[in-house]
Amino acid sequence: MLNNIKIYSIDTELNKTNLIEIETIILNGLYRFSILGINQKNSTDTKDRIYSALRSQRLVNLKSDNKKITVNLLPTNIVKKTNIYDLSIALSYLSCMDQINIDEDAIVIGELSILGNIIPGNFIIRSIYQAIKNNIKIIVCTQVEIDRLDKNKIDIQKLIIENNIKFISSNNLGDLINNIKNKSYSVLKGKENESIDKGICKITPDTNLIKIKSSKDLNINILKIILAICTKRNIFIENTKKSFIKKYIENLIYYNKKLNPIEVLKMSNMLNLSDDQILETYTYPKVSILDSQTQKNDLSDLLNKSLFGFNIIEDFLNMSEESLYIIKKYNSSSILCFYNSCPCGNSNVFFNNIGNNKCFCLQRNILKYRQRIQRIENGFFDFHINTAYENSIDYISDDYIKVNNIISKFRNAEVKIIDEYASNIFIEKNINLLDRAYLDKILCLARDIAKLNHILTEEEPKLNQENIDLAIQLLKKDF
Numbered sequence: 001m002l003n004n005i006k007i008y009s010i011d012t013e014l015n016k017t018n019l020i021e022i023e024t025i026i027l028n029g030l031y032r033f034s035i036l037g038i039n040q041k042n043s044t045d046t047k048d049r050i051y052s053a054l055r056s057q058r059l060v061n062l063k064s065d066n067k068k069i070t071v072n073l074l075p076t077n078i079v080k081k082t083n084i085y086d087l088s089i090a091l092s093y094l095s096c097m098d099q100i101n102i103d104e105d106a107i108v109i110g111e112l113s114i115l116g117n118i119i120p121g122n123f124i125i126r127s128i129y130q131a132i133k134n135n136i137k138i139i140v141c142t143q144v145e146i147d148r149l150d151k152n153k154i155d156i157q158k159l160i161i162e163n164n165i166k167f168i169s170s171n172n173l174g175d176l177i178n179n180i181k182n183k184s185y186s187v188l189k190g191k192e193n194e195s196i197d198k199g200i201c202k203i204t205p206d207t208n209l210i211k212i213k214s215s216k217d218l219n220i221n222i223l224k225i226i227l228a229i230c231t232k233r234n235i236f237i238e239n240t241k242k243s244f245i246k247k248y249i250e251n252l253i254y255y256n257k258k259l260n261p262i263e264v265l266k267m268s269n270m271l272n273l274s275d276d277q278i279l280e281t282y283t284y285p286k287v288s289i290l291d292s293q294t295q296k297n298d299l300s301d302l303l304n305k306s307l308f309g310f311n312i313i314e315d316f317l318n319m320s321e322e323s324l325y326i327i328k329k330y331n332s333s334s335i336l337c338f339y340n341s342c343p344c345g346n347s348n349v350f351f352n353n354i355g356n357n358k359c360f361c362l363q364r365n366i367l368k369y370r371q372r373i374q375r376i377e378n379g380f381f382d383f384h385i386n387t388a389y390e391n392s393i394d395y396i397s398d399d400y401i402k403v404n405n406i407i408s409k410f411r412n413a414e415v416k417i418i419d420e421y422a423s424n425i426f427i428e429k430n431i432n433l434l435d436r437a438y439l440d441k442i443l444c445l446a447r448d449i450a451k452l453n454h455i456l457t458e459e460e461p462k463l464n465q466e467n468i469d470l471a472i473q474l475l476k477k478d479f
Contacts, residue, residue: 007095008107009073009088010123010130011080017126017269019107019134020085023072024092031063035089037073038080046083050090052114057174059094069093084121086112090173091140091180100180106138106168107131109145116173120144122274128156129265132163140176143169146186148275156261157188221245224383224474225252225336226403229310230410231448234335236381236477245385249312249336251400253287260408263308270307287311290327290335292318299326306333308411313337317376328380337381343369382445384477409455417447418462426468445471 007022033051035043054060062069071089073080088108094100107127111119124145131139146169149156167186170176178184225248228235237245268278288302291314303311303326313319313327316337327335342361361369423443430439446467454461 006105007088007092007102008105008130008134008136009085009109010107010126011078011084012126017130018075018078019130020078020080020088021074022085022088022092022108023074024089024096025070025072026093026096027068027070029066029068031066031068033062033069033071035071035073037076038085042080042083046086046089049083049086049112049114050093053086053112053116053173054090054093056114057116057172057177059174059177060097060099062093083111084109084123086110087118087140087173094177100177102138102140102180103183104137106140107136108140110140110142112173118142118171118173118176120148122276124149125265125268125275125278128160128165129269131165132159132262132265137164138166138168140168140180143171143186145169145275146188149188156264159261159265160188220473221385222248222403224385225249226406227445227448227452227474228334228336228383230407230452231445232332232334233382234331234337234380235383235385236377237336237338237385238341239338246338252403254400260412262412263408267308289314290319290323291315292320292323294323296322296326299323300330303327303331303333308333310334310336317373324376335381339373342366381477382441383474406452406455410452413451413455415451415454415461417450418460419447420462422463422465422468426465442468442471442475445475 009020009022011018011020033047035046038046051062054062071092073085087110090112091100091102091106091108095102107130109121109123109127111121113119120142122145124139124141127139127141130136146167167188168176168179168184169186170179224235225245227233239246264278268275287309288306288311290299290302290311294302310333311327311331313335316339319327343365344361423446426443427436427439443463447463449467449470450461450463453459453467
């Protein structure tokens with residue numbers, strides 16, 4: 001008898017989750033059980049657990065059946081460190097022997113005990129991500145992992161329904177086999193459409209997107225902040241007494257909506273952390289405060305945790321060169337950096353109220369101070385916001401929620417920008433006036449503006465001269 005069976009499992013390699021394909025071939029002959037693509041020690045342990053679990057549950061005795069069983073784990077170039085393949089190999093064997101029938105491709109995760117109990121592998125979130133990415137409709141796991149999804153703060157039920165993903169679960173191998181034979185699927189309870197209390201404002205999970213018609217309707221400084229956070233660009237903000245920007249960002253954090261479910265799935269795929277750590281750490285966007293007191297080892301950790309949020313630098317001028325080097329090299333999200341408008345400083349602590357003290361700095365000292373800022377900045381920041389007063393804009397709490405929805409939708413949307421020679425015409429006109437790298441920077445930002453307009457208005461994502469002109473305006477710096 002010759003059968004070829006493919007069932008999937010997952011594994012992690014550094015900061016990436018891999019989909020592992022299980023191939024099984026069964027031939028007549030004296031008993032032999034071989035597992036390829038895994039180191040010898042793990043292979044021996046896995047074979048012993050599978051044999052004992054199948055026999056303990058009175059499903060099959062591998063040795064008495066006299067079959068040559070060969071299992072191959074693909075791709076072979078990935079070092080497989082976990083024991084999560086036990087259940088997938090066992091089900092692949094049973095499927096190959098026609099003892100069970102799984103209608104569609106399935107991701108199977110779980111470790112077996114010698115008594116046939118299934119031990120959860122803490123990989124359910126990554127499994128959902130891989131299922132969506134690879135169009136796999138069935139996930140086989142433990143009931144413990146289903147319960148974990150029901151209890152956590154993120155509601156992914158809608159995402160699972162949209163992608164038609166079904167779960168078959170049990171904490172025991174024998175019961176799991178019966179559920180597969182009877183096609184008994186587990187159902188997620190999900191979350192009710194409850195409000196999340198955030199002080200004076202209540203955020204509902206189904207908040208509609210913003211009423212803004214296009215990027216032109218946004219205040220220019222707010223547009224810079226939104227684009228910076230959306231596209232992971234860096235922004236330099238002048239910290240003055242009457243500036244509304246600090247208050248705006250404070251409210252943007254205060255009224256921050258939960259991470260989009262697909263963002264949490266992406267986080268689980270990118271970081272080598274357990275499901276519990278992902279759910280605990282990344283349910284809400286992280287805002288990291290980077291200052292001169294932050295230790296070298298803590299900087300990288302903070303920068304990683306703010307991957308779907310942003311970082312704030314309080315005392316840019318007091319940071320060491322080594323700290324600035326780490327921030328510039330390893331930052332994977334946007335940096336919002338505040339600097340005082342004069343040497344005496346109106347405020348050194350972010351979000352602290354500023355007193356009514358007057359500034360008596362001499363003009364020449366202010367000039368030297370700003371030259372120093374420009375020298376340290378050295379082109380690291382994409383946008384610059386200078387003095388912006390409170391009376392220039394009036395935002396209410398609902399607007400902050402909607403802006404966060406825009407940021408979430410922008411980051412998760414895959415939009416192809418249509419470029420009908422607009423970029424070529426722009427380059428031809430300015431190739432002798434501006435550096436080519438700066439021209440590319442303008443065009444890259446213009447495409448992001450076109451994408452933002454598409455998300456706000458659902459108009460055709462088309463690059464035009466209006467987007468390019470706005471990009472040039474946004475990139476201007478005024479120190």
